[in-house]
Amino acid sequence: MPRRPRVTPSDPLTRILRAAGTARAGSSDYDLNPGVTLPEGRRLRPAAVLVAVDTGGDAPRVILTMRSSVMRHHPGQIAFPGGKQDAGDPDLHATALREAHEEIGLAPGSVEILADLPRHETVTGFDVTPVLARVTAPFTAVAEPGEVAEVFAVPLAHVLDPGRFRVEQRRWKGTWRRYYTVPFGPYYIWGATARILRVMADMAGRS
Template sequence: MSDLSSRLQAALARPGRPSSDYDLNEAMTLPAGRVLRPAAVLVAFEDTARGPQLYLTKRSSHLKHHPGQIAFPGGKVDAGDADVVATALREAREEIGLPSENVEILGQLDPHETVTSFSMVPVLARVTTPFIPNPEPGEVEEVFTVPFAHITPANFRIEGRRWRGTWRSYYAAPYGPYYIWGATGRILRSLADRLAQV
């Protein structure tokens, strides 16, 4: 087990709490009678000679929701999925070509509620065997990695923009040409906070 795997498992053993895209926007009114759809994402890293690297994707620019944004591989739970872990592994296989047998599951973070009405479970994992990423052209424009060392509270800042006529604040942790924000930024900030306590 890698040192980061041990730290992640220690972080997961600590109490957590659900997060949401509304965390920094207390004045925002949540939709009345909203129904959240189950979803999962794979937060996967690989130990390399350059240190642990976190896998992320850049979504295709023609997608209806979140075009061009930085995201984890993942999506909604399908009827044939045994659980959220199965969903995260299936989506990673479909979106970036990550074989499920190359993955060691470490655990799960608390669900994250998105503005698109998903209850999204981040599944933490280690890529045990190197693979060649193969982005699914319909959904993924690019697969890339970020040093896991970038995932620290000091690298996150609060920014804002107009959304549906109101000002919305969110966490952002830009890395090179990649603007990590939104649900991805919020999930990584939660993970950074928990890692900082171990």
């Protein structure tokens, strides 16, 4: 059983952790598109991402990646480290930790898992569990060649501020699709990543 995470009044993650202990509906890529009817009985593939927060510096930061431009799916997009659950993964925490180790060189022993955030359904058919974690030791990011073009960090305060988010739209498969964005400097954070971050912002504001 994982040890109970450290929570103090000054901890920037306190409000999110408190909210994570209450029942909360998940999110999806379809949230801002109410006209979409999802088929009953659809089969989603389990996946997990690591929402890793580094609290070792002057201000806490969320670690993100830019996917390689040669990737078949979502090239060049901003994402959390993560991916689909493999047969050898005992659970989705293991999936998130394995993927983070492979993609950015973050060793599982340098991470403290804090909580599971509400699940997110993607248009590509994945049921994604965002695993909130704290980085507990200094590490040097090493991008996985061929999959990750860049590893960078965004201030936690930036992505917990609802005023930083915008709703935009683009044509997708012949129809307009609306989605959240939360730009940061040169990084255009949108889609599932922005939606999960928006859930975090809502949890922090309403807990």
